[in-house]
Amino acid sequence: MLTRRHVIASAIAAPAILRFGTGTAHAATTLKISHQFPGGTIDKGDFRDRLCRTFAAEVAKRSGGEIAAEVYPNSSRVKTIAQFSAMRKGALDISLYPMPYAGGELPETNIGLMPGLVATYDQGLRWKKEPIGKALTDFLADKGIILLTWVWQAGGVASRTRPIVVPEDAKGLKVRGGSREMDMVLRTAGAAVLSVPSNELYAAMQTGACDAGITSSTSLISFRLDEVAKSLTSGAGASYWFMLEPLMMSKAIFDRLPKNQQDIIISVGGELEAFGRKGAQDDDIEVAKVYEKAGAKISKLDVATVSKWRDIARDTAWKDYSAKTAMSANLLKLASDVAA
Incomplete structure (x- = not known):
């Protein structure tokens, strides 16, 4: 078959x-x-x-x-x-x-991956x-x-080591976030960051250059990260990571x-x-099945946990982004007006 x-x-x-x-x-x-x-x-x-x-x-x-x-x-x-x-x-x-x-x-x-801005x-x-x-x-x-x-x-986290669920879990790890703003949130949480496109994540995790990668559920499957990960945090129920x-x-x-x-x-x-x-x-549903079959530990996000990540983002990434240009400030304001 x-x-x-x-x-x-x-x-x-x-x-x-x-x-x-x-x-x-x-x-x-x-x-x-x-x-x-x-x-x-x-x-x-x-x-x-x-x-x-x-x-x-x-x-x-x-x-x-x-x-x-x-x-x-x-x-x-x-x-x-x-x-x-x-x-x-x-x-x-x-x-x-x-x-x-x-x-x-x-x-x-970068409005297309502003942590916590889009929730559904x-x-x-x-x-x-x-x-x-x-x-x-x-x-x-x-x-x-x-x-x-x-x-x-929606996205989740594949990790070679411990699961990354709450912000404190990222401390001391090398993590790929997917955007400048997500990297700011990770740094505030105590992580080091790695900036690579998702199609380069497998090699980075395989060599140890990266401990964990945040990417879409589809990429978590298609790029076979289950082969190099010991844990998955699924974004199926709730997520602070939505990529356009x-x-x-x-x-x-x-x-x-x-x-x-x-x-x-x-x-x-x-x-x-x-x-x-x-x-x-x-794929938000399928990804957990794939990683579970590979023997990875599966964790889930809930609304309260997503709020913790969003609070960090509001104080760091959102402020930084809106200060970049007048257009950035306008885009963030207009996006914030769209209710979840």
Whole structure:
């Protein structure tokens, strides 16, 4: 039986590049979609890869072959962090990209992983229709990026040593947080921090350069961190770590397309948000099963524990972020207005 683990392992060893279309010799538009996650098939594997493949297949179908797309998993076309800049320059068409990875280039994007700011999927997905959604999409469009599919993911902690549940548990450990703001919270809790993308976490934990990593449930599974972890803190019930990982497109490329193709791309992107939510929430449940099977100790977060992390974040990361730029301050205010 071909399991999800086998598919993912095979995809890591031999990244697949698939082309979607009607088989016509000359498609009017060919889009290149790059992401950092393991490749699979449209039905099996990391849901973020499947989302990209579903997007590609659906735009090809609706356009009658006018739009074709090639999916490049495992950062096989553009290196992980560089994908955002490549889209802004028009050198890459589309990426499913963790927004805070762009924080070094545009600090405002760190709103996409502000500890304790988003507490539920409902709250995060409401951003799109609230003033925060308009402000963020307008800001990104001005910088050359269009949001196609809003994808939020809750996160948990994989640790080589003791479980990290309350802030005090992080003291003395080397921890990957996932954003500048999360790193500030960890430092306040007494941890040392390591800044690497999630696809580099396995090697960092395997070598001992990193004791624990906080990342999405899907990445905790897909990057096989259960092989190097002795404990898991699940974010399925509650979490202070919600990452915005949208499907993004280069505005320069989008603007060159005819109106009918733009409409198809926007429509398909929006419709895939339900797919993204289900994939993320399914993995919030699945991750505990995977780690339990591997022999890891499973811990859970509750509302009271999340509040402890949020209190630290408000006094450190939130203040620091809002002081960065006027846009940062406005984004934080608008996001704070969206009730959980």
